[in-house]
Amino acid sequence: MTIEQVAISESRGPLLDPSEGLRVYADDRAHLFHSWAAQGAVSPIPVAGAQGRHFWDYDGKRYLDFSSQFINTNIGHGHPKVVAAIKEQADRICMIASTFANDKRGEAARLIAGLAPGDLNRVLFTNGGAEANEHAVRMARVHTGRTKVMAAYRSYHGGTSTAIGLTGDPRRWDNDAAGNSGSGVVHFFGPYLYRSHFHATTEAEESARALAHLEQTIIFEGPRTIAAIILESIVGTAGVLIPPPGYLAGVRALCDKYGIVYIADEVMSGFGRAGAWFAVDHWSVTPDLITFAKGVNSGYVPLGGVIISDEIHETFRDRVYQGGLTYSGHPLACAAAVATISAMQEEGMIDNAARLGEEVIGPRLREIAAAHPSVGEVRGTGVFWAIELVRDPETREMLVPYAGVGAQNAPVNEVVAACKQAGLWPVYNFNRIHVVPPCNTTDDEALHGLAILDEALKIADSYVTT
Structure with missing residues (x-):
């Protein structure tokens, strides 16, 4: 068994x-x-x-979890090493304020900083990803003395005030209408070759033109007014959009040129999801701040944080940082993080995620795409993939409309219902089905889930108009 x-x-x-x-x-x-x-x-x-x-x-009734819940149970459910670590910590200290030194808090910070690129050597712990982005923006504004923050359309950075203001998808709209979102946010278009805003036909064109658009926006907004650019290293909920070669390095160069803080939002893409500890590792880019949460301890106890460069840390050496949380670095959460990182290292989960993407999920999804006229594109890396569904493969009309409501979403809802009926729990957003299983998923489990999805996509095919 x-x-x-x-x-x-x-x-x-x-x-x-x-x-x-x-x-x-x-x-x-x-x-x-x-x-x-x-x-x-x-x-x-x-x-x-x-x-x-x-x-x-x-x-x-059992479900194969192709959602990793909220794309955060990166080591799957009930990992015995992490469960044991939480129990052991509960027996010693359940809670101690962040003003005290705590062994698991310090160890978690050391391990996380050791995984980060460059000189990102210190960690501020939060309860989750939205708070991490809130604090990263606050740090950047104090560090630069500037106010504006630039963020991409087709992005999600969290549901709190500043974070939802940064967000570039429809979840921001009601908050904008209610006057609740953060001020000083400027949105721009990031790269998305399949639906290029820049009339590009190659990855190189898309990267160059998206960077030119970003620099123009910086210039027209006034470089001396811009504190930070925040980007999901790989756009998550809004499409699993993999940046083309050279794009993130180009963003880094623009930030250096204009004295802007580069914040990499790795809340979803970090800790193995993209087949690397952090997605930026794929492009050898070092941001000034990295925000994280979700996979850091597989969501077993709420935890997030900001990994901080030495330069930004120096801003607060003699200046009080006006921010903090009651549960910053909660001992149970940090014990879970230490155990999760250790389990991922000992069991080779990062390598498994990368291999699954390259040898199993990617090739099988490309076969599925070739077999279904409703599949416009598949894209991804590691255990972080999206299937883009269309009504017309020639015009690329979306299977359901952007920000569709009610009956407009019926085609995708029917595909998802078929998956669930067959024992697969997927993630979906508008016209996309996301394939985001845990990093320690086996080949057989991945292939079983993809077979269910393959069958369910026949429903999407029935809506294709050409």
Whole structure:
């Protein structure tokens, strides 16, 4: 039996009692307010347990997790080394304020800084990615004495005030309308060759023209007013957009030229997701600040942070940094981070993620693309992939409209429903299905999930108009 099968077998009884599932569902619907959702449309599946790359409901139906939940359980569910580390830490110290030195807090910071490129040697811990981006922007503004921050369309940086203002997708719109988003944000178009804003036909053209557009925006906004440029190293929720060769190095050069802080948002792409510790490693680029969360401890206990360059650290050597959090560097979260990083190193998960992308997921997705007229493009690296669905492969009309609502999204909703019915839990956003399993997914698990997806995409094909 697999670990997952043993876990389900051992949990039979109360945990797999359908009546208990009904009680869990009733409590949820009576008392919980769900994020990013119209409350009347919420109908969650009550989850009884999870192990490895699977989770299951109270009826015992199992799902292969191709979502890694919120693309954060990078080592899968219930990893025994991390669970044991959390239990051991709870027996010693559950909570100690960040004004004290703590062994796991310091060890986690040392390990994270050791994985970061260049002279990013210090860590400010937060509770998650949105707070990390909030603090990175605050540091950049104080460091430069400037106010504006530049961020890309087709991006997501978090749901808090400044972070949602940085965000370049429709989740920002209601916050803008309510006057809640951060001020001083300027958006620009990043590279996206499949739907190029720059009429490019090659990666080299896309990179050069996107950089020229960025520099023009800097010039017209006034370089001396711009504190930072924040970029997801690989755009995540908004499309798994892999930057073309030379683009991130070009951003680094523009930041150096104009004295702008370069913030790399690695909240989603970091800690193995892209087949490297940090996605910027693929292009040998060193930002001034790196924000992280999610995969740092596989989401077992909330944790995020900012990795800080020596130069920016010096700004605050004798100047008080006016920021902090009650739970900064929470001992349970940091113990989980230490155990997660150690497990990833000892079990070769980074290499496995890179190999899966190169030898299994990428080739199989390209076969799927060739077989389905609804697939316009597949793209990705490591365990970080997207399938772009279209109604017309010639015009590249999206299968569902950008920011579509209600019945407009039916084609993708039907594909997703078919996947779930067959035991696969995917991620989707507008006209894209994302393939983002844990870094320690096996070849057989990846191929099984992709076979389910292959079958479900026949539904998308039925909507193709040519």
